[in-house]
Amino acid sequence: MDGLMKFVILVPCSFFLVALIKFLYDYLWIPLRIQHILNSQGIKGPPYKFIYGNNDEATQMTKEALSKPMALTHDIFPRVQPHIYSCINRYGRNFLYWDGVRPELMISEPELIKEEAYIFINKLLGNGLVTVEGEKQRKLANNIFHGETLKEMRLAIIASVETMLKKWKGQVGKEIEVFHEFKLLTTEVISRTAFGSSYLEGEKIFEMLNKLSIVLSRNLSNTGIPLFVKLQKPSDMLEAEELAKGIQDSVSKIVKTREDKVVKGEADNFGIDFLGLLINAYHDTDENNKLSLEDLVDECKTFYFAGQDTVNSLLAWMVLLLASHGDWQEKARREVMEIFGNQYPNSEGLSKLKIMTMIINETLRLYGPSNGLPRTEAREVQLGKLVLPANIDILSLNIGLHRDPHLWGDDVHLFKPQRFAEGIAKATNYTAAAFFHFGLGPRSCVGMTLATIETKIALSMILQRYTITISPAYVHSPIPILTIRPRHGIQIILEPLHSC
Ligand code: HEM
Numbered sequence: 001m002d003g004l005m006k007f008v009i010l011v012p013c014s015f016f017l018v019a020l021i022k023f024l025y026d027y028l029w030i031p032l033r034i035q036h037i038l039n040s041q042g043i044k045g046p047p048y049k050f051i052y053g054n055n056d057e058a059t060q061m062t063k064e065a066l067s068k069p070m071a072l073t074h075d076i077f078p079r080v081q082p083h084i085y086s087c088i089n090r091y092g093r094n095f096l097y098w099d100g101v102r103p104e105l106m107i108s109e110p111e112l113i114k115e116e117a118y119i120f121i122n123k124l125l126g127n128g129l130v131t132v133e134g135e136k137q138r139k140l141a142n143n144i145f146h147g148e149t150l151k152e153m154r155l156a157i158i159a160s161v162e163t164m165l166k167k168w169k170g171q172v173g174k175e176i177e178v179f180h181e182f183k184l185l186t187t188e189v190i191s192r193t194a195f196g197s198s199y200l201e202g203e204k205i206f207e208m209l210n211k212l213s214i215v216l217s218r219n220l221s222n223t224g225i226p227l228f229v230k231l232q233k234p235s236d237m238l239e240a241e242e243l244a245k246g247i248q249d250s251v252s253k254i255v256k257t258r259e260d261k262v263v264k265g266e267a268d269n270f271g272i273d274f275l276g277l278l279i280n281a282y283h284d285t286d287e288n289n290k291l292s293l294e295d296l297v298d299e300c301k302t303f304y305f306a307g308q309d310t311v312n313s314l315l316a317w318m319v320l321l322l323a324s325h326g327d328w329q330e331k332a333r334r335e336v337m338e339i340f341g342n343q344y345p346n347s348e349g350l351s352k353l354k355i356m357t358m359i360i361n362e363t364l365r366l367y368g369p370s371n372g373l374p375r376t377e378a379r380e381v382q383l384g385k386l387v388l389p390a391n392i393d394i395l396s397l398n399i400g401l402h403r404d405p406h407l408w409g410d411d412v413h414l415f416k417p418q419r420f421a422e423g424i425a426k427a428t429n430y431t432a433a434a435f436f437h438f439g440l441g442p443r444s445c446v447g448m449t450l451a452t453i454e455t456k457i458a459l460s461m462i463l464q465r466y467t468i469t470i471s472p473a474y475v476h477s478p479i480p481i482l483t484i485r486p487r488h489g490i491q492i493i494l495e496p497l498h499s500c
Helices: 002-039 055-067 082-091 110-126 129-143 147-169 178-218 226-231 235-263 274-282 293-307 309-324 326-340 354-367 398-402 423-427 448-465
Strands: 094-099 102-107 175-177 375-377 381-383 386-388 392-396 466-470 478-481 483-486 491-496
Touching: 002 094, 002 102, 002 386, 055 082, 082 094, 082 398, 102 110, 110 381, 110 392, 129 274, 129 293, 147 178, 147 448, 175 178, 178 235, 178 274, 178 293, 178 309, 178 448, 235 274, 235 293, 274 293, 293 309, 309 326, 309 354, 309 448, 309 466, 309 483, 309 491, 326 354, 326 448, 326 466, 354 448, 448 466
Parallel strands: 102 392
Antiparallel strands: 094 102, 175 491, 375 392, 381 386, 466 491, 478 483
């Protein structure tokens, strides 16, 4: 009896003790060890706080910064990422940050950023199934931005812009909120690109993804005690799970419909749009090319997240910048008229739009996505002189570099497209990796061509018909929700051109 009692008490106690040791190991020992390793190599940062890391401070600082009104200036770094801004000032261009228990090495030194972009190649030459897996999906995405498909995309973009402009005809002289208008436009374009003929179903998926992005960005810096989070999930987490399931179900439904058509002989392939290519890969018998259903759904999500919001924001900020810089608006319009007259934009002309390219670059420098995607290295890696322990996230900070006065000069916060007149290399004083609006190296943006032609076509067609001014109702309030968005939209007023 005595022995049994001991057993009954000792077994749960031992389990508890093991769990406690594991918990302290993961949540205290490992972070402190990583902090020590990086500190000893000269990388400092805000100290690790048990479980929560630095997220509470970040949330607090962002809330405070966003609550203050601001004038129409482009010095937005202290507002949209105040915690990162203050860390760079305090600890230097490269520092260690704690996203809860996850260590993030933030880098904004061009040399390190260049090295980081190419760590991937070393992995490819070494081994790494993960890399090969990612490469398979990249190849697929690259396949749709070529030749015939690109031509069809140009025509689809023109048709979508035309629909938007038809609606605008009734709004001349009145206020239009363009962030919302461009949301509709870019959703239609990305839905047609990704889902082709099934684009209406694609738009429903997008609606869910959009809600998911809002829920996720609301919780980017929230950290909970893991056991409590598991026991009682916060309502946002429940909503996010429900949305993720809805997206998965909808994509599976579209996939099934296309498969059925092939089985019944109503179609002889799964389609040549992005989804069609993904379904082909899903059915591939060669294991090296095969995608799982989970991968397929993830790819559709990435495509939407990466391809809609980015162009939506770029177009909206460009319109604001042109509305507030009449001289550049006029220069851009003159170029468009010289190249296209009143005709629809053609491929050859799109590549000749030099002023427009300068304006795109300058807009992305000031209002582009503020961070690259984090990379996690599963094993110890060397980055420049640093030796980084395994499982550390590395994040390149575009925003730090794109607003560094040492690189761009004292007028760094001004909208001056002329800095790009002789190309990116000259604008950055030949500092490689100083400007990476579409990312760098092998993992850079696969949608760059689509993003560029979509932006050029939309802007050209607007400038061919209207002059744009800012409405007195506009309140400047950039806010980070994955990309940088205008919190209250961008209200403009259109006046028709005489030649229109
Ligand atoms: C103004 C528009 C856009 C900007 C500024 C932009 C920028 C970026 C950046 C900075 C990255 C991360 C690269 C890195 O971490 O090294 C990226 C990745 C990506 N972008 Fe874009 N992007 C834009 C439009 C698009 C469009 C239209 C699509 C698709 C149709 C797209 C698809 C992707 C994908 C799939 C990735 C992930 C690449 C990978 O991890 O291999 N992007 N983009």
